[in-house]
Amino acid sequence: MRYFSPTKYLAVLGLLFSAPMASAQTVPEPAPSDEPELVEFDTAKIRRVAVPVLVAPSPADTTAGNSVNLGRQIADVISSDLRASGLFEPIGPSGLRAISLAEVTAPQYEYWKGRGAEQLIEGFVRVGGDGNLTIGCYLYDVTFGSEVTRLGFVVAPGEWRRAAHKCADAFYSKVTGERPFFDSRIAYIAETGPKGNRMKRLAIMDSDGANHKFITSGTASALTPRYSPNYRSILYLSYSDGNPRIYVYDVASGRQQLITASKNPTFAPRWSPDGQSILYSMAVAGNTDVYKIAVTGGAPVRLTNTPGIDVGGSFSPDGRQIVFESDRGGNQQIYIMNADGSNQRRISFGGGRFATPEWSPRGDLIAFTRIAGDFRVGTMRPDGSGERLLTNSWQDEAPTWAPNGRVIQFFRTEKNSGKTGIWQVDLTGANERKLPTPVDGSDPAWGPVLP
Amino acid sequence: MIIRPNSKTHAIGLLLAATALVTACGPKKLKDLPPPAQGSDYGDNSQNGGAGQVLPGSQEDFVRTVSADRIFFDTDRFNIDPEDQATLQSQAQWLGQYPNVRITVEGHADERGTRDYNLALGERRANAAKNFLSSLGINPARIQTVSYGKERPQAMGSNEQSWAQNRRAVTITIQ
Numbered sequence: 001m002r003y004f005s006p007t008k009y010l011a012v013l014g015l016l017f018s019a020p021m022a023s024a025q026t027v028p029e030p031a032p033s034d035e036p037e038l039v040e041f042d043t044a045k046i047r048r049v050a051v052p053v054l055v056a057p058s059p060a061d062t063t064a065g066n067s068v069n070l071g072r073q074i075a076d077v078i079s080s081d082l083r084a085s086g087l088f089e090p091i092g093p094s095g096l097r098a099i100s101l102a103e104v105t106a107p108q109y110e111y112w113k114g115r116g117a118e119q120l121i122e123g124f125v126r127v128g129g130d131g132n133l134t135i136g137c138y139l140y141d142v143t144f145g146s147e148v149t150r151l152g153f154v155v156a157p158g159e160w161r162r163a164a165h166k167c168a169d170a171f172y173s174k175v176t177g178e179r180p181f182f183d184s185r186i187a188y189i190a191e192t193g194p195k196g197n198r199m200k201r202l203a204i205m206d207s208d209g210a211n212h213k214f215i216t217s218g219t220a221s222a223l224t225p226r227y228s229p230n231y232r233s234i235l236y237l238s239y240s241d242g243n244p245r246i247y248v249y250d251v252a253s254g255r256q257q258l259i260t261a262s263k264n265p266t267f268a269p270r271w272s273p274d275g276q277s278i279l280y281s282m283a284v285a286g287n288t289d290v291y292k293i294a295v296t297g298g299a300p301v302r303l304t305n306t307p308g309i310d311v312g313g314s315f316s317p318d319g320r321q322i323v324f325e326s327d328r329g330g331n332q333q334i335y336i337m338n339a340d341g342s343n344q345r346r347i348s349f350g351g352g353r354f355a356t357p358e359w360s361p362r363g364d365l366i367a368f369t370r371i372a373g374d375f376r377v378g379t380m381r382p383d384g385s386g387e388r389l390l391t392n393s394w395q396d397e398a399p400t401w402a403p404n405g406r407v408i409q410f411f412r413t414e415k416n417s418g419k420t421g422i423w424q425v426d427l428t429g430a431n432e433r434k435l436p437t438p439v440d441g442s443d444p445a446w447g448p449v450l451p
Numbered sequence: 452m453i454i455r456p457n458s459k460t461h462a463i464g465l466l467l468a469a470t471a472l473v474t475a476c477g478p479k480k481l482k483d484l485p486p487p488a489q490g491s492d493y494g495d496n497s498q499n500g501g502a503g504q505v506l507p508g509s510q511e512d513f514v515r516t517v518s519a520d521r522i523f524f525d526t527d528r529f530n531i532d533p534e535d536q537a538t539l540q541s542q543a544q545w546l547g548q549y550p551n552v553r554i555t556v557e558g559h560a561d562e563r564g565t566r567d568y569n570l571a572l573g574e575r576r577a578n579a580a581k582n583f584l585s586s587l588g589i590n591p592a593r594i595q596t597v598s599y600g601k602e603r604p605q606a607m608g609s610n611e612q613s614w615a616q617n618r619r620a621v622t623i624t625i626q
Contacts, residue, residue: 196603283571286579331527355567443566
């Protein structure tokens with residue numbers, strides 16, 4: 001995907017607008033906070049944003065359909081992204097009037113005020129001579145009658161959804177001050193069949209469930225995938241040789257290989273933030289410990305050596321620490337160690353067992369599964385304080401963070417039937433919703449925002 | 452046709468087969484089979500040569516002969532209690548009779564644990580059974596282990612009764 005300044009682009013094409021053009025702006029990402037803190041969404045303030053259909057000034061067919069249809073579909077995706085965030089109440093595109101090309105840069109603020117909108121997203125879709133799409137996206141504050149930002153993309157027709165996500169991300173970032181997250185992907189396990197004989201396949205999809213693709217055929221059970229930070233490969237567990245072993249799957253070539261030559265079972269794979277090393281758990285004669293190995297291979301480094309089960313693990317965003325779970329003290333609890341295995345210490349002391357710790361990409365929180373009767377997903381600070389439970393169901397498990405550290409996905413298992421689904425919740429415990437997947441889903445792993 | 456070692460005639464064999472079919476779902480175990488004569492030829496090596504006709508040294512023979520093919524565990528535990536010891540002793544006895552048979556011990560957990568932890572727990576349970584069999588004189592080189600975590604429940608309910616059945620280590624002969 002290529003970015004451009006819509007102002008420059010429009011000028012080059014010699015398009016004339018009556019309103020004076022604002023200078024081109026990019027969308028700076030808010031600097032990440034250094035201080036550990038619990039940032040609260042102001043959920044009491046739901047912003048109403050109007051999203052009319054993007055204008056297709058010279059309708060043309062593309063490999064992804066006619067540009068008029070694309071204009072509607074892009075508006076639909078933007079609207080759907082913002083609604084799913086729980087922070088916005090999108091109006092449209094259904095039920096809104098069509099806008100003219102001139103309006104894209106000269107919005108009718110009074111009209112949109114009359115429709116109850118506080119904010120407005122307008123844009124256009126053009127088909128270039130090379131068949132690519134040029135998509136312009138303009139964000140306005142209706143209340144103040146001012147432009148917030150504008151941005152443009154040149155994309156292959158098949159990538160139109162990414163432009164829509166980028167537009168929604170830009171708007172979300174500008175209004176909330178948080179980093180973007182819509183334009184990202186998820187690896188997960190697609191499940192079918194009865195509880196006693198589940199077929200489990202590795203699958204990938206966009207963060208909103210679109211562009212779904214099965215990767216493995218299901219002849220061998222696949223579990224616990226993790227997208228690499230550059231999306232080029234996926235670590236996952238497969239029983240393809242009869243034993244649970246971790247493989248690294250290359251997305252472009254479809255080839256995969258074992259991460260270690262060891263004959264011992266390996267599981268719970270995780271990437272380091274720089275994608276250069278792999279954290280995994282290995283059972284030797286029944287005793288499980290956490291190991292680290294370079295992505296290029298070489299000698300694994302054993303990081304834990306207690307008689308208890310030490311399993312899982314997740315790097316802090318700076319790569320210096322690892323949070324993992326261990327039952328060395330009698331039952332599953334959360335521990336932190338330095339990346340070289342030194343200074344291991346327990347941080348969870350609430351009631352019940354604590355499992356599946358995942359460090360937020362922002363560094364401020366650790367998500368976990370708490371087992372106390374039911375399974376619930378929650379968060380705590382890296383020092384173990386501020387424990388909060390975000391979900392309350394029979395079995396919610398295995399949280400994974402949105403790339404901006406403000407939304408969590410997990411999977412929910414139904415009592416008795418064993419049916420599973422991927423769910424999403426924000427840091428306040430609000431806006432819980434199920435992701436649309438073609439079949440049941442578990443073990444979600446959220447990747448970073450796409451470049 | 453495979454003839455059971457203790458059947459005198461074909462007809463008796465068929466009769467026994469019918470009896471075995473009727474009792475197949477009950478807990479009753481046929482423990483009166485004499486040890487097989489070494490080097491005997493029992494016909495082809497098929498596992499499904501006929502209902503109720505058990506090939507000595509086969510998986511079916513193992514399941515019928517031992518007191519149970521599996522042991523059970525308490526939540527999050529992997530210790531071998533006296534009942535488990537008796538079960539594993541009966542398995543070791545059978546394995547002693549068929550020194551060429553290798554086994555896989557599958558470790559399982561109930562659904563009320565997280566996925567990765569349950570894989571580790573299944574490993575612990577399978578290895579606990581392996582170690583006990585080994586302490587009874589079974590060569591550990593004959594014993595493979597595999598953990599299925601919570602992936603392969605035996606009982607489908609979400610209740611204590613089902614979970615108790617699913618926290619198990621199951622011995623399976625490699626044929």
